[in-house]
Amino acid sequence: MKKKTYKNFTININLTDTQKEEAEQFNVQFLISDNGEDWYETAKTFEENTVKISYDSNGVIRSISEDASMLFPLNCSVSEFSPSDIPEGINITGGWLIKNGIISEILQNSMSIAKTQRNSLRAKAEAEIAWRQDAVNRKKATSEEAGELVEWLDYRLALMRLDLSRFPELSWPAEPALKGDDKTK
Numbered sequence: 001m002k003k004k005t006y007k008n009f010t011i012n013i014n015l016t017d018t019q020k021e022e023a024e025q026f027n028v029q030f031l032i033s034d035n036g037e038d039w040y041e042t043a044k045t046f047e048e049n050t051v052k053i054s055y056d057s058n059g060v061i062r063s064i065s066e067d068a069s070m071l072f073p074l075n076c077s078v079s080e081f082s083p084s085d086i087p088e089g090i091n092i093t094g095g096w097l098i099k100n101g102i103i104s105e106i107l108q109n110s111m112s113i114a115k116t117q118r119n120s121l122r123a124k125a126e127a128e129i130a131w132r133q134d135a136v137n138r139k140k141a142t143s144e145e146a147g148e149l150v151e152w153l154d155y156r157l158a159l160m161r162l163d164l165s166r167f168p169e170l171s172w173p174a175e176p177a178l179k180g181d182d183k184t185k
Contacts, residue, residue: 049063052068087104148179
């Protein structure tokens, strides 16, 4: 089955006269996708025997229904799936996501694992930074040590800016190469 997907619904402010009347009379909001598709019209295009899932810009599942009219995908996208593609235990509590059209459970402890790994790498970086910073502060650093300090500072900054929610698929920054003797020992 080819899945239908409509991306990034936001509030439509360019309403037709009929939509304006309906908005006033029934107190409704009209949503429009990135491609200019009206939510109420696209909801009619989904198959009856499928599961419709709305998910946010990070892929986190926010709503699930067999009836598209039960969804209001503000700031979300909507895809349909065959019931056989729906994993057991799926829910909308933030522990499931859609990525590349595939539904998967977010590892509950993935953030903890990522933080532990980052903290370990940061501790090593801070040890490498500390003695080089001391040498620079005391005006006793060689030009090589001053250059290495900048590399380690950049590395530590890159570590701290990582989006850990992408673990285990995130790309860790490359650690600066140690030149000469390891002076941290």
